[in-house]
Amino acid sequence: QVQLVESGGGLVQAGDSLRLSCAASGRTFSSYAMGWFRQAPGKEREFLAAIIRGGGSTRYADSVKGRFTISRDNTKNMGYLQMNNLKPEDTAVYYCAADQSFHNVLIINPGYWGQGTQVTVSS
16 A cells, blocks of 8 residues: 655645645555545535656646646655645645556545645635
8 A cells, every 4th residue: 555645735825836745655656646636625525636657647627727737756756736826716625645547546536545735825
């Protein structure tokens, strides 16, 4: 199995940028597709972005396309989510997740989740 720990969240103003990090340990990180998700209070968990094992292909939700960028560094067992031009509606708990199946990440059914990191965007 793989353990995931997010970091990099915080309180920012609208228009600011943040980079979230996801540190992986356990099994070989490069064997897993990974994704980023978020959940705002009272709302369902939302898919944001996914990246395949080798990092050569990505997928984004329409709500973040052009503002968020997912990446990974398998040599460091790290995943990242660069978030630009943040908006108050981006306020949520952000999670990274991993699964050996890219499809499972896309359908919000990955096998492994991090504990989440809070992102708050003030107007």
